Amino acid sequence: QVRLQQWGAGLLKPSETLSLTCGVHGATLNSHYWTWIRQAPGQGLEWIGDIDDTGNTHYNPALRSRASVSVDTSANQFSLRLTSVSAADTAVYFCARSTYSFVGGSPHNWVDPWGQGILVTVSA
Amino acid sequence: DIQMTQSPSSLSAFVGDRVTITCRATQNIYNYVNWYQQKPGQAPKLLVYAASNLQSGVPSRFSGSGSGTDFTLTISSLQREDFATYYCQQSYSTPLYTFGQGTKLEI
Numbered sequence: 001q002v003r004l005q006q007w008g009a010g011l012l013k014p015s016e017t018l019s020l021t022c023g024v025h026g027a028t029l030n031s032h033y034w035t036w037i038r039q040a041p042g043q044g045l046e047w048i049g050d051i052d053d054t055g056n057t058h059y060n061p062a063l064r065s066r067a068s069v070s071v072d073t074s075a076n077q078f079s080l081r082l083t084s085v086s087a088a089d090t091a092v093y094f095c096a097r098s099t100y101s102f103v104g105g106s107p108h109n110w111v112d113p114w115g116q117g118i119l120v121t122v123s124a
Numbered sequence: 125d126i127q128m129t130q131s132p133s134s135l136s137a138f139v140g141d142r143v144t145i146t147c148r149a150t151q152n153i154y155n156y157v158n159w160y161q162q163k164p165g166q167a168p169k170l171l172v173y174a175a176s177n178l179q180s181g182v183p184s185r186f187s188g189s190g191s192g193t194d195f196t197l198t199i200s201s202l203q204r205e206d207f208a209t210y211y212c213q214q215s216y217s218t219p220l221y222t223f224g225q226g227t228k229l230e231i
Contacts, residue, residue: 004190044211044223044224044225044226045160045168045211045213045226046223047220047221047222047223048219058218060220061220083140094167094168096167103173103177104155104173104174104191106154106155107175108156108215109159109172109211109214109215109221110170110173110174110179111158111160111168111206112167112169112170112179113167113170114167114168116167117166117167
């Protein structure tokens with residue numbers, strides 16, 4: 001069974017850089033995309049970006065200038081950096097696996113499983 | 125960007141009820157919709173992918189349907205453990221896979 005365990009700093013000051021890492025257990029990084037999604041307090045879900053084991057990435061256009069996702073295949077983990085954070089970046093950050101597969105002859109993707117989530121608070 | 129609008133935003137129901145949650149996209153997304161369940165303090169869990177395919181291990185009382193712009197998640201007979209918030213997600217428009225705002229299902 002695939003399990004994702006994430007860690008990183010939970011309290012940042014404005015303008016600092018958010019840095020989170022997600023360790024993958026029970027699977028290698030091959031053949032999937034590895035994803036970061038966040039949820040502001042009491043709000044819905046926002047896709048940040050993802051990466052595959054070769055380093056191909058996709059980013060939410062609204063965050064592309066500040067977000068960076070990287071992968072470390074030797075450690076079987078992937079990471080998120082988000083620069084110049086502000087209070088608007090306060091959220092629970094989830095790592096997750098994105099599966100890309102053919103369904104009925106067409107390529108689809110979905111997110112499963114997810115990490116436990118980390119609350120990152122940005123406050124002066 | 126493709127926007128996903130869920131209705132209702134919240135819903136009260138009884139154990140044993142049949143419940144339907146709707147998700148509408150701002151453009152044709154064929155069957156590129158996934159559904160997730162989130163309980164308080166937990167990460168979301170995948171229920172349905174590609175509009176109508178039940179994820180392994182998910183009880184058969186859950187089902188998804190729809191295509192184009194209108195999609196539904198149905199719970200045929202609510203169980204106590206089903207009270208949660210449900211999200212739809214479009215997976216058509218890469219790289220921005222937007223989610224609906226959520227439907228909170230309460231006892």
